[in-house]
Amino acid sequence: MKIAYIATYPPRECGIGTFTNNLYKSMLHHHHGTTRNEGFVVALDDNDLKYKYPKEVKLSIRQDHQEDYLKAVKYINLSGADICILEHEFGIFGGHSGVYILPLLHRLEMPLIVTLHTILRNPSYNEKAIMKEICKMATRIVVMSHKAIEFLTTIYDVPSAKITLIEHGVPDIHFDAEKSRREFKLDSKKVLLTFGFIGRSKGIETIINSLPLVINKHPNVIYIVLGKTHPNVLRHSGEEYRISLMRLVQKLQLDKHVVFLNEFVDEQDLFKYLYSCDIYITPYLNEAQITSGTLSYAVGVGAAVLSTPYWHAVELLSEGRGRLFNFNDSEHLATTLNDLLDHPEELNEMKRKASAYGEKITWSKTGAKYMDLVSTILEDSHHDIEKKETVMDLLILPPFSLSHINRLTDDTGIIQHAKFGIPNLKEGYCLDDNARALLMVLMAYRQMKNTQALELSPIYLSYIHYLQNADGTFRNFLSFSRIFLDKVGSEDSFGRTIWALGYLLGNAPNDAYYQTGRLVFFNAAPNFEKLSSIRGIANTMIGISYYLKSNPSDDSMTERLRNMTQTLVKHYKNNESKDWKWFESLLAYDNGILPLALLHSAEILNDQEITQTALESMNFLTSHTLKDNYLSIIGNEEWYRKEGERSIFAQQPIDAMAMVLMYHQAFYLTQNKDYLNKLYTSFLWFLGENDLRMSLYDFETKGCCDGFDNYGVNRNQGAESTLAYLISHLTVLQAYEELHRSDYRE
Incomplete structure (x- = not known):
C-alpha cells in the first residue's frame, strides 16, 4: 500500500x-x-x-x-x-x-x-x-x-x-551507559539532563535554582541543558531566555555545575546523553502538555525521570516509572533529587520499570500499530470520507503581491495614476487612494502578517493626517510638489477615509497608529451627519461600524450610525417600487457600497428592517449585474436609469471590489454560502470572467488595469484599480477561511 x-x-x-x-x-x-x-x-x-x-x-x-x-x-x-x-x-x-x-x-x-x-x-x-x-x-x-x-x-x-x-x-537505540559517560568525560559525575527546544515554558530555571541545595550534599552533580532555542522564540526574542539562564548560573556560582549545549543533536548522540545521565528532568511550568516526545524518549531508554505534573507526565510516570515534583518549586525538586541520589537502589528500581515500559513503545512496535490501523481502515469498505465542496479555487489566484503598490508609493503617499505600469507623477496624490491604500495594507498585515504592508501603512496614515483641515474635513488632491489643489474634497473621499480609519481603530498594528487614527477620526466626527451624498454616507457608515466592533459601548457613535442608516433607508423607500429596489432612480457607480453599508449597520444595530432593506437592494443589484455566471458591472459610459438602457462599457474595478465586499458581508451576516459563490464570481471579473473576457490583472507588473471600454482594456494601472484588486483578493482569502469555520458559528 x-x-x-x-x-x-x-x-x-x-x-x-x-x-x-x-x-x-x-x-x-x-x-x-x-x-x-x-x-x-x-x-x-x-x-x-x-x-x-x-x-x-x-x-x-x-x-x-x-x-x-x-x-x-x-x-x-x-x-x-x-x-x-x-x-x-x-x-x-x-x-x-x-x-x-x-x-x-x-x-x-x-x-x-x-x-x-x-x-x-x-x-x-x-x-x-x-x-x-x-x-x-x-x-x-x-x-x-x-x-x-x-x-x-x-x-x-x-x-x-x-x-x-x-x-x-521511541527509537530502538542502545548504548552502554558507562562507555557513554567515559566518552563525554562524565564518569565521575552525577548527571542531570534536560533536552529539547529551549523556551520560557520549559521552566529550566526551576532546576538551576534547586542546584545549590543539591550540590551541598552531592558536589559532583552536573546539570546538562541539551538543545537549541526554539526557532519561533529565536525569531521573536532571540537568545534572551538562554542568556537569562546563564546569568542565573553565574549569580548562583554554578558555572562548574551547569553546561549549556546549544545544538540540535541527532538521535545517536541524544541517546548517548540519555544513557549517560543519572536523572532526566522535565520542569515544565504548567499542566497543559498533552504529549511530550522528550519524556517518551527518556522513559523509553530506561532513564530515571523527574517531572512536574503536566498531563502526559502524570500518565507516563505512573506505576513507579518516575517521580513528580510541584510546578515552579525548586525546593521540592531539590529534596526529591537528594532523596534519589541518597538511595541509589530506589533510583535503579525507577530505571528498571521505565526500561520495561520502554520496550513496549519502540518505533517498530508503534509503526506496526499504525499499519494495523491503516489496514483496518482500508479493509472497511464502508468508511466515509468527509468531503465538502468548496466554492472557490484559490489555485487560479495570482500570488498576493505589493510590488506595484510599492512602485506607486513614495514618502508622501501613493501616486493616484499611472501610465501603463509606471507612476504618473504629473497627477500627484489624492485622499481617496491613500485611504484605500491604508485599508488594504492593514488588511494585508492582519491576515498575512505582511511586513511590507506594515512598513507602508504609516505613509498613508500620515498623508490622511496632513490633508485634514482644522474643522475635521479633508482636502483631497495634492500635487507632486506638495501643493494643495483644493480646499475641501468630495464627500466620497471623506467617507472612504473614515472607512479606513474605522478599520484602523479595530485592527491597529500598534498603539502609535491607533492613537493617530483615533485623533483624525474624532476630529472628523462632527462632520458625519452633515453629509448629503449617499455614497459619502455609506462609506462613513462602514467606517463607524468597524469602529463600533471594537468599541461597542460608544452610545453616541451608535446613535450617529443609526441616524445615518435611517437616512440611507429613507432614500431607499423614496425610490423603490415593485420592479425597482434601489436607493436612487438610477444605478450609477460604486453601487455595491450602498447595500454593503446597510449590511454592516445591520450587524451592529441588529435591526430586521435594516437587514431586509440591505438584502432586497443587494438582490436587485445582483439581478442586474450577475448573469451567465459572470459579473457584468454597470458601465460609467451611460448609467442605468430606471426604465432606460444599461451601459456595458467603462466598467471600473472599484465596482467589482464593492460587489466582492458586499457578498462577503452578506455571508458573514447570514452564513448563506451562496453568497460566497457570488463573491468569487465577482472577483473573477478581475481575471477575465467579464464582458470582454479579458484579464485586468497584469501578471508582469502585479498591477490592475483601470477598467475596460468598447475598445478593450485600459492598460493604465493606477492606484484605485490596483487597490480595488488587492482588497478584493484579500477578501477572497478571508472568506475562504471563514467558509471552513462557518459550520461552528452559533
Whole structure:
C-alpha cells in the first residue's frame, strides 16, 4: 500500500519532523505478509526557508502560502496513495490557527488519519472550530495519552470510537551507559539532563535554582541543558531566555555545575546523553502538555525521570516509572533529587520499570500499530470520507503581491495614476487612494502578517493626517510638489477615509497608529451627519461600524450610525417600487457600497428592517449585474436609469471590489454560502470572467488595469484599480477561511 504523509520533516529542526521521519521509516519497514509498503512526504516549510529534503519528500508547502496547500492536495490525489496521515500541531500550518490546512483536507479523496500532538483544554473560538473540522474529516484520530481522549470527547465532541491511542514511539537505540559517560568525560559525575527546544515554558530555571541545595550534599552533580532555542522564540526574542539562564548560573556560582549545549543533536548522540545521565528532568511550568516526545524518549531508554505534573507526565510516570515534583518549586525538586541520589537502589528500581515500559513503545512496535490501523481502515469498505465542496479555487489566484503598490508609493503617499505600469507623477496624490491604500495594507498585515504592508501603512496614515483641515474635513488632491489643489474634497473621499480609519481603530498594528487614527477620526466626527451624498454616507457608515466592533459601548457613535442608516433607508423607500429596489432612480457607480453599508449597520444595530432593506437592494443589484455566471458591472459610459438602457462599457474595478465586499458581508451576516459563490464570481471579473473576457490583472507588473471600454482594456494601472484588486483578493482569502469555520458559528 502507498501512504502519503503531511508534516514537517528533517532537516527542518522540529520535534514533529523527527516524529514523522521515525513513523515513516517504521511503517515502511513493517510488512503485512507479502505486501510491500511505500510512501512519500509532503513537508511544511516555515517562513519561506528552503530545506534540502531527502528523496521521500516529493513536495513542500510554504507555511503561509495558501495556494501551496491546494497544489499539494492535487498532487496527493493523483499520486496513487491509498491513505493520508497528517501530523497536526499548532503553529506549523498557515492562516489563523492553522486554518490553511482545512481546504487541503476538504479536497482529499482518500481516508485520512490525523495524529494530534497538541489538544487544547481552553481553545479559542477559531482553534476549537478548526480542530473540530479536522476531527470531522478524519477517518481516524490518533492520540498518545488517555487525557487526550478525554479532551477530544468532552471538549471537541469527537466520538470515542473514532479515536485510537498509540503511544509516542521511541527509537530502538542502545548504548552502554558507562562507555557513554567515559566518552563525554562524565564518569565521575552525577548527571542531570534536560533536552529539547529551549523556551520560557520549559521552566529550566526551576532546576538551576534547586542546584545549590543539591550540590551541598552531592558536589559532583552536573546539570546538562541539551538543545537549541526554539526557532519561533529565536525569531521573536532571540537568545534572551538562554542568556537569562546563564546569568542565573553565574549569580548562583554554578558555572562548574551547569553546561549549556546549544545544538540540535541527532538521535545517536541524544541517546548517548540519555544513557549517560543519572536523572532526566522535565520542569515544565504548567499542566497543559498533552504529549511530550522528550519524556517518551527518556522513559523509553530506561532513564530515571523527574517531572512536574503536566498531563502526559502524570500518565507516563505512573506505576513507579518516575517521580513528580510541584510546578515552579525548586525546593521540592531539590529534596526529591537528594532523596534519589541518597538511595541509589530506589533510583535503579525507577530505571528498571521505565526500561520495561520502554520496550513496549519502540518505533517498530508503534509503526506496526499504525499499519494495523491503516489496514483496518482500508479493509472497511464502508468508511466515509468527509468531503465538502468548496466554492472557490484559490489555485487560479495570482500570488498576493505589493510590488506595484510599492512602485506607486513614495514618502508622501501613493501616486493616484499611472501610465501603463509606471507612476504618473504629473497627477500627484489624492485622499481617496491613500485611504484605500491604508485599508488594504492593514488588511494585508492582519491576515498575512505582511511586513511590507506594515512598513507602508504609516505613509498613508500620515498623508490622511496632513490633508485634514482644522474643522475635521479633508482636502483631497495634492500635487507632486506638495501643493494643495483644493480646499475641501468630495464627500466620497471623506467617507472612504473614515472607512479606513474605522478599520484602523479595530485592527491597529500598534498603539502609535491607533492613537493617530483615533485623533483624525474624532476630529472628523462632527462632520458625519452633515453629509448629503449617499455614497459619502455609506462609506462613513462602514467606517463607524468597524469602529463600533471594537468599541461597542460608544452610545453616541451608535446613535450617529443609526441616524445615518435611517437616512440611507429613507432614500431607499423614496425610490423603490415593485420592479425597482434601489436607493436612487438610477444605478450609477460604486453601487455595491450602498447595500454593503446597510449590511454592516445591520450587524451592529441588529435591526430586521435594516437587514431586509440591505438584502432586497443587494438582490436587485445582483439581478442586474450577475448573469451567465459572470459579473457584468454597470458601465460609467451611460448609467442605468430606471426604465432606460444599461451601459456595458467603462466598467471600473472599484465596482467589482464593492460587489466582492458586499457578498462577503452578506455571508458573514447570514452564513448563506451562496453568497460566497457570488463573491468569487465577482472577483473573477478581475481575471477575465467579464464582458470582454479579458484579464485586468497584469501578471508582469502585479498591477490592475483601470477598467475596460468598447475598445478593450485600459492598460493604465493606477492606484484605485490596483487597490480595488488587492482588497478584493484579500477578501477572497478571508472568506475562504471563514467558509471552513462557518459550520461552528452559533
